[in-house]
Amino acid sequence: MSKPGHSDQPLVSIIIPCYNSEAYVAEAIESALAQTYPHCEVVVINDGSQDVSGEVIERYQDRVRYIQTENLGACHARNLGLRAAIGERVQWLDADDVLRPNCVENKLSMRNGNTPDGNHIIPICDVAAMPGGTLPAIWNRPRYDLFSGLGYGTPPTPAPLHYKADLLAIGGFREDLPCAQELDLHLRLLAKRKCEFISTGDVGVDIRTHDNNLSQRAGVKMHYTVLRILEHIQADHMLSEKHKSAIAHQRIRMSQQLWRKGHKLEALEIYRQAVTTLPKGIQPGYFANVEGWVLKAVGLEKFEALRGFISALL
Template sequence: MPVSTQNRHDVVGEEQPLVSVIIPAYNCAAYIREAIDSVLAQDYPALEVIVIDDGSTDGTGAVLASYGKQIRLLSQENRGCAAARNAGIAHAQGRYVAFLDGDDVWRPDKICLQLAAMRRSGHAMSYSRFIVWRPDADGGYPSAERMFGEDGAAHVSDCVLLTGDTYDALLLDCIVWTSTVMVEREVLIEAGGFDESLQLGEDYELWLRLSRRLTMLGIDEPTALYRQHPASLTRSARAINYEYLVLKRALETWGGGASGGSAAIEKRLAGSAFNHGYAHYRHGDARIGAASFLLCLRHGHRRTKSLLLLLACAGRAMLDRG
């Protein structure tokens, strides 16, 4: 999708502030080159590309080394996405920071489009819709060019897109997707960056925190491809339900917002507990599954299914102990 004439005039015909692109990379040798190349192909010239190798044990390091001075490469022991992104923020020199996950891809005019929209609106942070990038039956992915054309139209995310106060909507769904975010670096520094105690949901927690500090600009045009992996559906469930943890912390700190309503929030918490329990019912620890279904029941939703699955998990846990 070529950038519009207006967008190009706004960012090329005026001052071009440096944008720092931060890419955490962990064991993504199969995809990281496509991600980096999509940044280097941007039609906005004032970019620095910071890639953080978060202790990869596959061929990721060799792929990153092949870029030489085209990227700034940071390496650290495996500490997770939050620590990797925070390291990138600490080294960033741009006025703006944009994030890209190591297996995702940007459209060629992403920075130009987003920066122009932020200049026109005056917002310090923006995010956009994205395209869900699914593999075919053989595990291959359609080309990014095809997906950013007409072929991707049917796969554009349909989550709520808001401009302004996003806190209430974020309580009910993580409407901000990290690979589409651009934000002023000083805003990130003042907010304290990502919470490194969270192994998952660290981006969700930061967007909730930032929503209490500023209004956000939602851009309707998709600017990135979100790569889905076939193995993700069968990946081992985590012991901690980080989504539930992040939501509870937000509610305890800032309350339930104005428009979500207690019933909607209870349903959201119940859904998070149910999904965590079901993941453990299928591929994890039956005891954790039982505890999650019990939590779902306490929130008053999915009573019959939760009770049945709670009993199934409890029975399996007893057999495992016996």
């Protein structure tokens, strides 16, 4: 079942939460068992599935650790798996996604130690949409520190190869959030554990982007949850002006998204509050185009009206 690691080869726990994934969970388990790195254990948590997922998982009971629980959500299942894991390192894998064979090995081959800023390195891989699709570039950045995480977001859930001690130190996933739980986890990790995510540059995980994915259905709820997470991070940590600026920029982008979804009064209030925390205004380099200049010059309402007018002409 589990494969003990050697002193120089840490045991990796691959943790798979599963809820009603009878069509996919076998493929996820097979991909975890097929890792080229030999010292892995696979922990599968059945989160009260109502389909035959449990029967599928039971076929692998001699090769995985199987935990059953009532349906309390993916983050509760992940935290159960984290507490049960005996590995020094942790790889998350959703039951409808697939690890490429060298996913764990490639991340472990990255050098250990610290960045020039004194942060310890958490290796990540790139992720690809299944089958053969593309994902926004923001999902596959080469590096995420606290500043870029606050401003641009953080890696998707299965990208990092975590240190179990890091995850336990911050209490694992928050189970009260409706979405964006990985953003919250990673921001708390970056803020509390002095670490950075650095990519191997190789794709290690293929994810399904079907309509059942929570991130696809979250919509406006996702934007409000991100804002809530940012508020908690700012309230709970001593952040530099640079980091506060990154939060303000993220809030500005959220205000634009909410405006475009029809939540205009809320968007205007969020935008105005964000701008007041930017004494130098919106930094155009942050947007990497002229958008920041125009938005700063005319404000959210006129900017979005102009954008709509131009879109109608195209």
